[in-house]
Amino acid sequence: MAGGGDALDLAAIDAKAELTAEEKAALVMSLKNKLEGLVAQHTDVLESLAPKFRKRVDVLRDIQSKHDELEAKFIEERAALEAKYQKLYEPLYSKRYEIVSGMVEVDDITKSEDETPTEQKEKGVPDFWLNAMKNNEILAEEIRKRDEEALKYLKNITWCRIDDPKGFKIEFSFDTNNPFFKNSVLTKTYHMIDEEEPILEKAIGTEIEWYPGKCLTQKVLQKKPKEGSKDTKPIIKTKDCESFFNFFNPPQVPDDDKEIDEDMAEQLQDQMEQDYDIGSTIRDKIIPHAVSWFTGGSR
Amino acid sequence: MAGGGDALDLAAIDAKAELTAEEKAALVMSLKNKLEGLVAQHTDVLESLAPKFRKRVDVLRDIQSKHDELEAKFIEERAALEAKYQKLYEPLYSKRYEIVSGMVEVDDITKSEDETPTEQKEKGVPDFWLNAMKNNEILAEEIRKRDEEALKYLKNITWCRIDDPKGFKIEFSFDTNNPFFKNSVLTKTYHMIDEEEPILEKAIGTEIEWYPGKCLTQKVLQKKPKEGSKDTKPIIKTKDCESFFNFFNPPQVPDDDKEIDEDMAEQLQDQMEQDYDIGSTIRDKIIPHAVSWFTGGSR
Numbered sequence: 001m002a003g004g005g006d007a008l009d010l011a012a013i014d015a016k017a018e019l020t021a022e023e024k025a026a027l028v029m030s031l032k033n034k035l036e037g038l039v040a041q042h043t044d045v046l047e048s049l050a051p052k053f054r055k056r057v058d059v060l061r062d063i064q065s066k067h068d069e070l071e072a073k074f075i076e077e078r079a080a081l082e083a084k085y086q087k088l089y090e091p092l093y094s095k096r097y098e099i100v101s102g103m104v105e106v107d108d109i110t111k112s113e114d115e116t117p118t119e120q121k122e123k124g125v126p127d128f129w130l131n132a133m134k135n136n137e138i139l140a141e142e143i144r145k146r147d148e149e150a151l152k153y154l155k156n157i158t159w160c161r162i163d164d165p166k167g168f169k170i171e172f173s174f175d176t177n178n179p180f181f182k183n184s185v186l187t188k189t190y191h192m193i194d195e196e197e198p199i200l201e202k203a204i205g206t207e208i209e210w211y212p213g214k215c216l217t218q219k220v221l222q223k224k225p226k227e228g229s230k231d232t233k234p235i236i237k238t239k240d241c242e243s244f245f246n247f248f249n250p251p252q253v254p255d256d257d258k259e260i261d262e263d264m265a266e267q268l269q270d271q272m273e274q275d276y277d278i279g280s281t282i283r284d285k286i287i288p289h290a291v292s293w294f295t296g297g298s299r
Numbered sequence: 300m301a302g303g304g305d306a307l308d309l310a311a312i313d314a315k316a317e318l319t320a321e322e323k324a325a326l327v328m329s330l331k332n333k334l335e336g337l338v339a340q341h342t343d344v345l346e347s348l349a350p351k352f353r354k355r356v357d358v359l360r361d362i363q364s365k366h367d368e369l370e371a372k373f374i375e376e377r378a379a380l381e382a383k384y385q386k387l388y389e390p391l392y393s394k395r396y397e398i399v400s401g402m403v404e405v406d407d408i409t410k411s412e413d414e415t416p417t418e419q420k421e422k423g424v425p426d427f428w429l430n431a432m433k434n435n436e437i438l439a440e441e442i443r444k445r446d447e448e449a450l451k452y453l454k455n456i457t458w459c460r461i462d463d464p465k466g467f468k469i470e471f472s473f474d475t476n477n478p479f480f481k482n483s484v485l486t487k488t489y490h491m492i493d494e495e496e497p498i499l500e501k502a503i504g505t506e507i508e509w510y511p512g513k514c515l516t517q518k519v520l521q522k523k524p525k526e527g528s529k530d531t532k533p534i535i536k537t538k539d540c541e542s543f544f545n546f547f548n549p550p551q552v553p554d555d556d557k558e559i560d561e562d563m564a565e566q567l568q569d570q571m572e573q574d575y576d577i578g579s580t581i582r583d584k585i586i587p588h589a590v591s592w593f594t595g596g597s598r
Contacts, residue, residue, distance in 0.1 A: 056398055056424050057594065059405040063398075064590035067391050071587065074384040081380060085373040092366050099355050099362075106358040125355050288370065291363035295356065 083161075089288070093158065096290065100128045101155045125294075129154040129286075132293035138281045139244075146216050147244040153178035157290075159283045165201070167191040170282055180216065182209040186248055190279055200276050205248030217243045250275045382460075388587070392457065395589065399427045400454045424593075428453040428585075431592035437580045438543075445515050446543040452477035456589075458582045464500070466490040469581055479515065481508040485547055489578055499575050504547030516542045549574045 049057065098104035102123025130151040133139040143151065153175040161168050172186045186206045193199040210216075223235040251271040254260055260268065286293060348356065397403035401422025429450040432438040442450065452474040460467050471485045485505045492498040509515075522534040550570040553559055559567065585592060 053421075053424055056405050057590070060395060060398055060424070060590045061594065063391050063395050064588065067388055067587065070384060070387050070391075074380070077380055078377065081373070081376055085369060088369050089366055092362050092369075096359060096362050099359055106355050122352075125352055125359070288366065289363065291356070291359045295360065 093287075097156045100125045127152050128294055129157060129290065132286055132290045133282075135293045135296070136281060136285060138277060139286070142244045142247065142278060144216075144243055150178065150180040150216060151244065153180070157282060157287055159287055162189065162191075165191045167201075168283060170279060170287075179211060180214045181211060188248060188250070188279060190276065200272060202253060203250035203272070203275055203279070205250055208245060208248055217241065217245050217249065247275070247278055392586075396455045399424045426451050427593055428456060428589070431585055431589045432581075434592045434595070435580060435584060437576060438585070441546065441577060442543045443515075443541055449477065449479040449515060450543065452479070456581060456586055458586055461488065464490045466500075467582060469578060469586075478510060479513045480510060487547060487549070487578060489575065499571060501552060502549035502571070502574055502578070504549055507544060507547055516540065516544050516548065546574070546577060 095104075099106060102125075130143075130148060133151070134143055154172055155175050156173040157170065158173075159168055159170045167190045169187055169189045172188075174181075174184055174186070176184055178184075183206060186208065188206075189204045191201040191204070193201045208215075208217075213220075217240065218238045219241045221237045221239055223237065225231050225233065225235060251268055253268070253272075394403075398405060401424075429442075429447060432450070433442055453471055454474050455472040456469065457472075458467055458469045466489045468486055468488045471487075473480075473483055473485070475483055477483075482505060485507065487505075488503045490500040490503070492500045507514075507516075512519075516539065517537045518540045520536045520538055522536065524530050524532065524534055550567055552567070552571075
């Protein structure tokens with residue numbers, strides 16, 4: 001190992017091989033990194049050391065390398081463990097989907113039951129995902145009254161890891177008879193710079209193909225033309241409005257840092273954190289425990 | 300499984316068996332929970348369902364139970380994996396400590412080296428932990444100039460999980476010739492309500508036994524007595540001041556919520572988050588990668 005000058009490389013290795021960030025408090029954002037610069041704070045400690053100390057530090061570095069090799073194995077094994085269990089959950093999620101969407105009927109329901117004709121026509125569990133999400137505090141804040149009509153057509157939510165670039169993707173499947181938009185699947189993808197930390201690079205959502213007059217993320221305002229105006233037609237303006245479906249149009253980090261000032265950067269970072277919070281709530285809470293959320297509000 | 304009414308129990312089970320919170324963004328604080336109340340948002344979804352739907356939901360609940368059993372196993376296996384690697388790191392940390400503190404000399408250093416007498420007297424790697432911490436942005440902000448003299452005597456930092464209550468403990472070992480305080484070990488313990496989430500319950504630090512006139516967390520102010528006053532002795536007042544060692548006197552959550560208003564609660568939550576951030580930085584970054592931090596500032 002060289003006596004100095006490789007500190008930057010070491011830093012790069014360490015960033016990848018970060019130990020358990022399971023309880024990591026802060027979500028470090030790409031924006032913050034961009035603004036603060038990615039240069040490691042090299043302090044030339046080594047260069048200023050006497051030869052004796054330098055030799056001790058060289059031995060310490062060998063110890064650190066051995067640690068980092070072990071740690072890389074740990075991270076690998078942990079990822080494999082997670083993947084193993086995701087596979088085990090898969091058939092349970094499929095079964096849940098079949099019952100919720102009404103593709104499959106549960107065994108002990110027969111025609112002889114005391115039911116009204118309306119119930120017999122209704123398949124599955126209506127409004128399952130809408131109610132599961134509404135019982136979660138973070139998501140409840142995002143869902144407007146107007147959104148609920150469209151979210152009734154939501155029939156499944158799934159997620160998977162993506163590898164290149166690293167991150168994860170959430171898929172929302174909608175019934176094809178949904179009168180609000182054409183898409184049968186809306187996705188939200190998070191690209192992570194560092195999955196351990198985690199550092200979000202960017203979020204990408206499906207562009208929603210709203211049917212005419214059905215857009216939930218914009219409101220149409222009709223204004224009467226000014227009195228005495230030649231044109232007698234009302235002026236039609238659209239205005240962005242709050243909606244759960246804005247989740248599919250996440251905040252974007254500008255390519256050029258110079259485009260934004262500090263206040264804007266802070267605001268953008270807050271928005272990105274909130275957006276990530278919604279995504280990870282859906283992934284870590286709603287999808288694995290949807291039934292508990294539906295029945296009474298899990299935590 | 301009962302048709303309803305057990306939603307609260309389900310919620311309790313789910314809170315424990317939360318899936319991978321590795322990339323969890325927000326640190327949910329005990330304070331927030333206290334203020335918002337711990338009552339699950341039960342929405343009586345089940346009671347309002349027709350019998351047919353209720354049967355489907357019962358089947359869904361069985362599926363959820365199967366999922367939660369698997370998930371509990373996953374969490375157990377992941378904890379075992381982490382413990383296995385912590386054991387593997389242990390001898391490397393010990394070796395590091397021996398070299399840093401000068402208990403053991405590295406092999407290829409001999410008396411024949413071109414060294415000054417001062418160097419020969421200096422054992423180990425001086426200021427190792429101080430410099431490792433100073434190269435981390437979060438910790439650098441906490442370390443005042445005044446603190447550095449005392450942190451030179453810091454000879455090791457270790458951590459371990461604690462089980463009852465759940466959480467972790469960080470130990471700072473100081474040289475016994477440290478002229479600032481009597482304690483040879485300062486500890487900081489974090490009690491977690493939920494390790495997966497994570498929800499911090501409280502933090503506890505060692506009370507530091509400062510030697511007279513050596514306290515770094517208070518400043519002594521000498522004021523001249525007012526002119527014409529009978530007493531001619533200067534008035535001595537102490538004032539709290541910023542110091543890394545305030546880390547061992549963490550913010551306390553009052554037992555009675557009514558003691559604090561909303562602004563105070565928010566301020567306290569910020570302080571607790573910052574305190575937890577410092578603790579988890581030391582545990583997850585400094586301890587595993589101390590050499591990389593020392594040599595050039597890991598990330």
